[in-house]
Amino acid sequence: MKSLFEVRNLNKKFGGLVVTNDVSISMAPGDRLALIGPNGAGKTTFINLVTGNLQPDSGDVTLGGENVTRLGPASRVHRGLVRSFQVTRLFQDMTPEEHVALAVLQREGHSGRMFGHYSGRAEVMDEVSAILDRLGLFDLRHLKVREIAYGQQRLLEIAMAMALKPRVLLLDEPAAGVPQSETARIEAALASLPADLAILMIDHDMDLVFRFAKRVVVLAAGTVIFDGLPKDVTQNARVREAYLGSYADAGSAA
């Protein structure tokens, strides 16, 4: 299968601390990959490196055959590499509708328009309403973000990512902080995403991971220690050691 998204030999150090150690991952269209690992394994750093929020010391990130390692975060988004955040980053005084509309307009290249209101554009409004509806946010669409519950804010994070119509989607703990009653909605939303979209998800909720992922990568101390099918992961000795044994403490071991 031709790879859509490829990370090759990525390295990053903070001072003397190696946080990403020669990580290589490749994804094809339609992949559903879960990236798991103990706390401090470097999962979020990995996402930051891939999206351009951090610069790697060495290694390459390619997207659809194009090397994007030197590009800024915004340019990667243009090329279809979209992320969500582990801790919500939303605009406190804007409404969910405005958030999603902004994402849709941005995707269409209309966010720089200085005239008119988005609500005057029917095709934008239809799409925004559809996305909000799918995530159960429609009734809240005119409230300020700071007035809605945290779980709903998590949903809005995903809504914005969806609105950007990515080719590769990186979800950093999408369900963290979401009440049990709402996770089903997130899963449903994820399930409804286009089949050819490649998704990489970080999460601690193993049930969710096993239901969602077709492939699992385990990261420990910045190093990939497992890359394979979900059913094999619990059997793997290194993974068991990483989670249960001393391996997880060895933060700076290279």
Place this chain on the structure above:
Amino acid sequence: MQTVLSIGVDALAYGMALFVISIGLSVTMGLMRVVNLAHGAFAMIGGYFASYAVRDLGLGYAAGILVAVVGTVVIAIPIERLLYRRIYGAPQLTQVLMTIGITFCVIGITNFAFGPTLKTVPLPPLLQGSVDLGFRSIAAHRIFVIICGFTVAAGLWFLVERTNFGVKVRATVDNAAMTAALGVRTEVVYAVSFAVAIALAAFGGVIGAELLPLEPYYALRYMVTFLVVVSVGGAGSIPGALIACLLLGTIDTTGRYLAPEYGEFFFYLAVILIVTLFPRGLAGRMK
């Protein structure tokens, strides 16, 4: 060569004067995260105290400095309690508004009470006149300022890096909530830091009075200079402020010596360059 030496001497003297006057602001901005535009107002209050003590009461210069420092801190305490405490952690713009308001009030009151004329702090005979360095002469007072500058820098460094109190200050700066949870009374840390900053301002106001003359508009007139020094050095960093003052002193002095007509251009272009290259200041902490 002589020219270079000469510029060097002037730069050192000017830079150290800037350091003594601005370091207090670096403390407030770095440790307390308050954009204290009223810094100059406190320096001026110190200068007025010293002027009154030395000129009108006939006290000695050293006694004058002491009166200035104590007097200014005493005046500052209620101001800290009533006003500054409300703006710790507030947005920068709010702090700007409040401290400009304080500055205006101090100016107005000073003007009303003491009139608009210049105030001086008479120097003791030892500091008057000039000293021959061989290739040129320099005001004795300037040498005193240089010594004061290094003493203040060393003293502050010791206080922050080598004392128990310094540990608490650094901890509070890094994470006030966490430090408070550990049982440190951060309120006290803030109050003491503020007092130290004010004392330094007052001290600087007196020592620097030969260079930046005391008058009601002092605070507004030199506000920009103080802000520039602190941000170039990196707020809260003592070595940073020291380097910044010496660097800016050198740039300013060189510019003024070689092309006085374009002195302003020189200075501000250099500021833009430095700030662009080191957005957190020369010794600013990286986040």
Place this chain on the structure above:
Amino acid sequence: MKKLLAAAIAFAALSGAAYADTIKVGVIGPFSGPFALQGKNFKAGIDAWLALNGNKVGSDEIQIVYRDVPQADPARSKALAQELVVREGVQYLAGFYFTPDAMAATALLQQANVPMVVMNAATSAIVASSPLVVRTSFTTWQTTTPIATVAKEQGVTKAITLVSDYGPGIDAENAFKTAFEKEGGKVVETIRMPLSTNDFAPLMQRVKDSGAQGLFTFLPSGPPTLAFVKAYNDNGLKAGGIKFYGTGDLTQESDLPALGEAALGLQTTYHYAVSHDSPENKTFVAAAEKAIGNPAELSFPSVSAFDGMYVICKMIEATGGKQDAKKAVDAVKGLSWTSPRGPVSIDPDSRHITENIYLREVAKDASGKYYNKEVRTFEKQGDPGLAFVKK
């Protein structure tokens, strides 16, 4: 419609003023801010005049309306002048510490039918900008030119100029250079320093290196003069025999207590010293000191304001209190009288004051007070600057 309304208002304002017993004089100056001291001196001079002469000219009563422009701000000055004319119905505009503030308001005079009496602003060109302007202060050219003669006569052949880099500073530089070279001297270097300069040590070093025998300097009166004079002493220029020449802005009386010992012996030329020895001045100073409150704050703008009031009263007399700017101005052309500063007259062509310029030395009197001691008089000096502008 609006036009009509405006005309009606104007008519009301004008006619109201013409027959009223109260004649309003609008005074614009820096009454707050860093230059408040100078504004205070305007007020002291005006109050001294009113105290000595009463506030009546014939049957008309003079009323002063003050407006504040803290720093040079022509837009504000113009707006206030407009307001004074239209709302307050003033018949005379006076004051103006800064040149741009005066320049901004001259544009109104013709239409408002109001004369302007400039009580400080010292750029030559102001009087040329409107025929309704009269000035009772001085120009930088006027006060600078004689010092060049002094320098030459004291044996200086090579001089250096060090001036603040703005209009009046550049005027002073040109004036000194022109006059000094006419005397046969040579200006070896002209240095302009930014107004915001605090540390003058490097500049003094340059003066030393230039090989000049004399230093001519112009700084606006105020805080930097203190640091400047100290730098002159501390960097060994005084000891090295480089003579110091300046205009009186540098040693204004209110700054002298602060300058103290450092200023002793400094030679400056100016149109007025508070110490001027004449009965007129004694009377003036007594009244002005009372008006200003603190005698130490009395300085040169007060005398121009005092004489400005004299001129305005003459104008009111000549017009019988009716608003006629041209007649008022014509009436004072060629007017001469004895001012506290000495004999003065209004030059009929330029409408600028012709006055004595004095060479003064800072000295200490018996009570230990520093003052500008007049040592020489240059009589009946006009403004050489206007010719330079026209050239």
Place this chain on the structure above:
Amino acid sequence: MVASLDRTIATPSFTRRMADRGVIGVLAILVAGLAGYLLMPNNLALLTQMIAVAMLVLSIDLVTGYCGVATLGHAALFGAGAYGAGIAAVHFGITDPVAMTAVGLLAGAAAGLVSGFVILRAHGLAQLVLSIAVIHLFHEAANKASGWTGGSDGLSAITPDAFFGAFEFDLWGVTAYAYGVILLAVVFLALQILVRSPFGMLARGVRQDQIRIAAMGASSHSVLLRMYVISGAVAGVGGALSAISTQVVGLDSLSFTLSAEALVMLVLGGTGSLYGAMIGTVVFMLFEDTLSAANPFHWLTIVGALLIAVVLFAPKGLYGSAAAFAGRVRRRPA
């Protein structure tokens, strides 16, 4: 999708829609303009100056209130507009007031581009200092180029033509005032459209979270720079109005003092709202004018006390705090 469609047709109240479109604001400006004319018919010069400064304050609001850029050097854009219009009139004979305004707009926008280019290279305190450096450089440049700008004596003898050959810019200042009110209304309407537009939303986003903006694929720097240019155009129009109405431009229009004062006016009124900017300007300038006329010798103390009082009792600024209060009152019965 179909289910959602019928729900999208929401009908906000009439006033709400009008407010959104800026119609209410424009009406308010025109009414306030007329009221100013009727209440202070003899002080139109001050009111016109107030309008010019209001545009500077609005322009700061665009970058500070909407985008979160800290600046103490915004008078550079205002002064560029004023000198642009003035120089056009004095040196190039462009004396038509509308043309002068256009020149001011362009000059302001150009100055916005230049200062934005410098100022946007840092954040927080460093940004503040860059802005201070920029205003000093502009000021010094204008001082040096005295052949063009008149230096410290000011650029005088600016004589704008009569409007349509009939309405002169005269002593009573009615024409200048009317022109100012119209300009302000137009600028306000344009800005109202701008801040509601997708670009305006993006700008608000930039203020709150630049990382999120990048994650949406937008470049904060480009948004900020564009906003700076727009802000420059607005300030430039204000500067041009000042040059046209006072017929003189001084170095003070490029000063740190004006920059700081205008920022104070903005924070006083409340950042992030066009109304706040205008209310702050009007309150500050009226206060200053009344006080300095009543007691020129002590007004500074009272202004200082006012600023302190605002921080203590209305921390979001006059308009911001009033709006928040009104919001609380409105919500309580519900």
